[in-house]
Amino acid sequence: MDINWYPGHMAKASRMIREQLKLVDVVIELLDARIPLSSANPVIEEIIAGKPRIVALNKADLADPRNTELWLSFFRGKGIDAIAVNSIGGKGCKELIVQTEKAAQSKLQSLAAKGVRPRAVRAMILGIPNVGKSSLINRLRGSAVARTADKPGVTRGKQWIKISKNLEILDTPGVLWPKLEDQEAAFRLAATGAINDEVFDREEVVNKLVSILRIDYLTQFVSRYRIIINAEMTNQQVLEQIGIRRGCLRSGGLIDVENAGRILLTEFRAGLLGPITLDSFATE
Ligand SMILES: Nc1nc2c(ncn2[C@@H]2O[C@H](COP(=O)(O)OP(=O)(O)OP(=O)(O)O)[C@@H](O)[C@H]2O)c(=O)[nH]1
Ligand SMILES: [Mg+2]
Structure with a gap:
C-alpha cells in the first residue's frame, strides 16, 4: 500500500x-x-x-x-x-x-x-x-x-x-481502505498483493497460503511444483519440497524455505498456479 x-x-x-x-x-x-x-x-x-x-x-x-x-x-x-x-x-x-x-x-x-x-x-x-x-x-x-x-x-x-x-x-x-482490522482478510489481501508485504509478516502469509492451496487447490498445487502432499505433512515440509524443486539451497545443503515461500507467493500472484479463489464461497 x-x-x-x-x-x-x-x-x-x-x-x-x-x-x-x-x-x-x-x-x-x-x-x-x-x-x-x-x-x-x-x-x-x-x-x-x-x-x-x-x-x-x-x-x-x-x-x-x-x-x-x-x-x-x-x-x-x-x-x-x-x-x-x-x-x-x-x-x-x-x-x-x-x-x-x-x-x-x-x-x-x-x-x-x-x-x-x-x-x-x-x-x-x-x-x-x-x-x-x-x-x-x-x-x-x-x-x-x-x-x-x-x-x-x-x-x-x-x-x-x-x-x-x-x-x-x-x-x-x-x-477505499481495505478491511485491515480483520486478520483473515488482511492475510488474503497480502497474499494477493493488495497490501504491502512489509505491513504483514511474509512467512505467515505464505504459511496461510499453503494451508488454503493444499486443501482447496491440491491438484493444481502439486502439479505446479511436482511435489507430494499428504495429511501428515506440515506446511514447512511442503515448502521444503518446493525449495528442493526450485534449487533454493543454502550452504551446507540447507533448504532456503524463505526463498521457496517468496517464489510461491510471486507465482501465485502472477496466476501461475492456475485460477484460484482465496475467499472460497463454500467456506465463507
Ligand atoms: N490479471 C489481471 N491483472 C489485473 C487486472 N486488472 C488489473 N490488473 C493488474 O493489477 C495491478 C493493479 O492495477 P491498477 O489498475 O494499477 O490498480 P488500482 O486499483 O488503480 O491501484 P491504485 O491506483 O494503487 O489504487 C496492475 O499490475 C494491473 O496490471 C485484471 O483484470 N487481471
Ligand atoms: Mg490507480
Whole structure:
C-alpha cells in the first residue's frame, strides 16, 4: 500500500468520495474476484448511501471460475448487479457498460419527468488500492470514442471519459481502505498483493497460503511444483519440497524455505498456479 490507513486518512478518503458521489448516478464497486469479501471496504454501503451500485469482480482471469459464479449469484441474490471482468483482457467490460447504464435508468427517468434534459449516465469506480481501478478506466477509455472536456460547474480538474453515447465515467477513481482490522482478510489481501508485504509478516502469509492451496487447490498445487502432499505433512515440509524443486539451497545443503515461500507467493500472484479463489464461497 502506498499509504497507511490511519483514521484520519479514512475520514479524508470517505469525504472525498462523498463529494465525488454528488456528481454521479451509479457506483461501480470494484472487487478482486479472488477475494470478493476481503477486498470489500467494510463501510461501502454507508459511504455510497443508497446510490445504485454495480459490483464488478475484477481479475476474474486469476480467480477460480466456479467460485466466481457462486459469488456472482451471492451478490445478485442480495439484489446487487454483479459482473465478472478482466480489465486487462477486456472480458466482461461491454456487459459492465450495459449494466451500468441500466442501473441509472430509473433515476434518469425521474429526472426527465421533472423536465431535466436527457443526459448520459455518470458513473465512478470505487475500490481498494491495487484492485485494478486504473486498469479498468484505461480499458474502458481504450474503447471509448473521446475524452470529454472539463464540464463547467463540475469540480475543477475532474474529467469525464465518454464510454458510450449513454455513459460517462469519472477519470479519477475513489480509493477505499481495505478491511485491515480483520486478520483473515488482511492475510488474503497480502497474499494477493493488495497490501504491502512489509505491513504483514511474509512467512505467515505464505504459511496461510499453503494451508488454503493444499486443501482447496491440491491438484493444481502439486502439479505446479511436482511435489507430494499428504495429511501428515506440515506446511514447512511442503515448502521444503518446493525449495528442493526450485534449487533454493543454502550452504551446507540447507533448504532456503524463505526463498521457496517468496517464489510461491510471486507465482501465485502472477496466476501461475492456475485460477484460484482465496475467499472460497463454500467456506465463507
Ligand atoms: N490479471 C489481471 N491483472 C489485473 C487486472 N486488472 C488489473 N490488473 C493488474 O493489477 C495491478 C493493479 O492495477 P491498477 O489498475 O494499477 O490498480 P488500482 O486499483 O488503480 O491501484 P491504485 O491506483 O494503487 O489504487 C496492475 O499490475 C494491473 O496490471 C485484471 O483484470 N487481471
Ligand atoms: Mg490507480
